[in-house]
Amino acid sequence: MKEGRRWGLFNTSAFRMSMGYTFLVTLAVCVTLGSAYLLTQSIITGDVDLIIDTELRSLENQYVRSGIPGVTDEINLRIDSWGRIGAVYMLADPKFNRLAGNVTNWPFDGAPADPRPEFRIESIEPGQRSVHPVRASVRKLPNGDWLLVGTDMSQDRRYVRTFQIATLWGIGLSILAAGIAGFSFSFRLARRVSDVTDTCVRIMSGEQGHRLPVVGTSDEFDALAASVNRVLDRLEEQTRTLRATFDSVAHDLRAPLHRLRTRMDAVLRLPALESGIREPVESSLREVDRLQRTLATLLQIALAESGAPLASPAPVDVGELAEEMAELFEPVARERGLTLTAHADHGVVVEGNRQLLAQLITNLLENALKYVPSGGRIDVAVKRLADRADLIISDNGPGMPAQDRLRAGQPFARVGTRSGLEGSGLGLSLVSAIARLHRARLTLESNDPGLRAEVSLPLANAQVAAASLSRSMSA
Amino acid sequence: MHFDPQSNLVDVHISRLRQAIDRGAERPLIHTVRGSGYVLQEEEE
Numbered sequence: 001m002k003e004g005r006r007w008g009l010f011n012t013s014a015f016r017m018s019m020g021y022t023f024l025v026t027l028a029v030c031v032t033l034g035s036a037y038l039l040t041q042s043i044i045t046g047d048v049d050l051i052i053d054t055e056l057r058s059l060e061n062q063y064v065r066s067g068i069p070g071v072t073d074e075i076n077l078r079i080d081s082w083g084r085i086g087a088v089y090m091l092a093d094p095k096f097n098r099l100a101g102n103v104t105n106w107p108f109d110g111a112p113a114d115p116r117p118e119f120r121i122e123s124i125e126p127g128q129r130s131v132h133p134v135r136a137s138v139r140k141l142p143n144g145d146w147l148l149v150g151t152d153m154s155q156d157r158r159y160v161r162t163f164q165i166a167t168l169w170g171i172g173l174s175i176l177a178a179g180i181a182g183f184s185f186s187f188r189l190a191r192r193v194s195d196v197t198d199t200c201v202r203i204m205s206g207e208q209g210h211r212l213p214v215v216g217t218s219d220e221f222d223a224l225a226a227s228v229n230r231v232l233d234r235l236e237e238q239t240r241t242l243r244a245t246f247d248s249v250a251h252d253l254r255a256p257l258h259r260l261r262t263r264m265d266a267v268l269r270l271p272a273l274e275s276g277i278r279e280p281v282e283s284s285l286r287e288v289d290r291l292q293r294t295l296a297t298l299l300q301i302a303l304a305e306s307g308a309p310l311a312s313p314a315p316v317d318v319g320e321l322a323e324e325m326a327e328l329f330e331p332v333a334r335e336r337g338l339t340l341t342a343h344a345d346h347g348v349v350v351e352g353n354r355q356l357l358a359q360l361i362t363n364l365l366e367n368a369l370k371y372v373p374s375g376g377r378i379d380v381a382v383k384r385l386a387d388r389a390d391l392i393i394s395d396n397g398p399g400m401p402a403q404d405r406l407r408a409g410q411p412f413a414r415v416g417t418r419s420g421l422e423g424s425g426l427g428l429s430l431v432s433a434i435a436r437l438h439r440a441r442l443t444l445e446s447n448d449p450g451l452r453a454e455v456s457l458p459l460a461n462a463q464v465a466a467a468s469l470s471r472s473m474s475a
Numbered sequence: 476m477h478f479d480p481q482s483n484l485v486d487v488h489i490s491r492l493r494q495a496i497d498r499g500a501e502r503p504l505i506h507t508v509r510g511s512g513y514v515l516q517e518e519e520e
Contacts, residue, residue, distance in 0.1 A: 332487045366482045 014189035018182030025178040026171070033167040041160055045135065048151045049116065052137045055087075055149045063141055071147070072100040086152030088121065088134050094144040103148070111146070112138055121152075133157055192221050196228075203232065243302070250299050257295070261288050297426045304356070304433035313351040315460055318389050319344035319382040321354065325361040326380045329369070337374035340365075344382035348389045350457045352438045360434045363427040364393040364453050372397030372450070387459050394452040405444040405451075431455075489513055 062074045068091075075089045079102050090101035098104065107119035121132045136150030196212055203210050211232060212225035264285050268278065326342035333340035350357075361380070368378045372395045381392045428444075431453075435442040440457040489505065497503040506514050 328488075329482075329484065331491055332482055332484050335487055362480050366480065369482055 012186060012190040012193070014193075015182075015186035018186045022175065022178040022182045026175045029171050029174045033170050037160075037163055037167050040163060044156045044160065048135055048153065048156070049137070052135070052149050052151060056137055056139055056147065059147055059149065060139065060141070063147075068099070068141075068143065068145060071141075075100045086132075086155065088136065088148070088150035088152060090146075090148040092146040092148070094146070096146060099145065101148070106146075107134075107136075107148075108138075111140070118153075119150075130154075196221075196225065246302055250295060250302075253295055254292075257288060257292055261285065261292070264288065294426065297430055300356075300359070301426060301430050301433045304430070304437045313353065315349045316352050316354045316357055317347065317349050318357065318391055318457065319346050319348040319384075321357060322361060322380050322382045322391060325358060325365065329362075329365050332369060333378060336369060338369065338372055339377040340380070341377070342380040344380070345384040348382055348384045349460045350389055350438065351460045352457070356434045356437065360431050360455065361391070361393070363431050364455075367427055367453075368393060368395040368397065368451070371395075376450075384459075389457045389459055391455040391457065392452065394447045394450060396447065396450040399446055399449055399451045400444065402446075405446075485512075 059071055059074060062070045066073075071091060075091060078087065079089060088101075088103055090103040090106070091099040092106050093099055096106035096108075096110070098106070103121065107121070108117060116135060116137060118133060118135050121134055123130055123132060132152045132154045134150040135153050136148055139147045141147055199210055199212050211229045214222050214225050214229070216222065264281055267273070267281055268285070322344045323342050326340055330340050365378070365380070372378060376396050378393070378395045381390075381394075383390045383392070432442050435455050438457055440455050443454045443456075445452050445454070493503070493505050497505055502517065504515055504517065506516065508514050
């Protein structure tokens, strides 16, 4: 159960939603920081390219004004005095031999195809050797000489790398933060929802006094809990009123019925009773009997349906009980030309009320006795499973249509009414009420042909424990 | 709460008992008491 709930967190809508949001936040952060990174990089290289182009143009102008010597002078001047930091110049002859500039060798193999070629310079500064990436541009002067202007990018590259690291950290941290927030959010949400579900389950199982927890944060959950609690209060009040009414009606009916019966009985004992009166009084007496029985059954159903847990559950050996009941009904079955057999596992103990379980078996058996035609067979079986006991009563009679099987557990839903078959229409509803009271599952299915009623009862705890012990011992 | 069969379960068993105990006897021991049930006694009142 606990395990299930823990894994259940990944299955909540809150978790899926927060994972979705985490994903969206991650995507947004990636796009923002990524485009900032690309933009910054393109601005930096754009600036560098602009400076290179300007310088190239001014050197070309110099060539037009004063030829190669002028360009050489200008380059030397720029390197020596006012040259910008990281500037790289080179003037080479048509065979790429150096004429002037601060680069010793032509860095490319011939003329570069790329309009913005990049290369590396190894510089030996006092103390250490370092490699500088250079972004450059190359022009061919009208006399066939080559002019190269470039910029040392190491400063910018360092800046870009720092930015890159910052971006990655930013993305990582925001994913982490969004993930943690989403996880705790969905965990808290799932816990509150599961609180509500748990309480509902407890109320359903009969603890009607239970109410949903109101935390006091006056949020939407408190509002929900408060409304649900109001609904529950109202339901409980209605149920109480209904039950009180029902109880008083039932009791008010019981006493007069009993008096009526006693008096009719007294009439029948009169010595000078005319035979013309005896017959109608006797049939009325049978009607009264039927009424009393229906009333008693209704009271039983009401008690079982009230959802109150069994007053004093005791261990009941279902196998033994089923065999006893089969033995009790065997003569009745034989009288009607039916074969009644029983196959029960022994020592199958459930927690419950022996009398109610006997009533359940009785009703199922009487149902079969009523509907199965002469020559048919009825079988009672009790099978012990890992943590349940299956009580199965099957016959090869006419069975029950599927739609009848579904509503057979409802009061007064007498199915396939036939003349001559007496029934209050309460038999199966009492069965289903008793089954519910024992936390059992009642299924009616076709036996092909016939009806197969299966009542699956939970085994008593001690039995389950013993079974799992013996399993682990034998394993 | 009592156990309440609706079929003639009791009648069938009583008739079997009668077969076993009273068949051929001069004075039957099992008697029907109208409105109450059955009684086992030597003499009918």
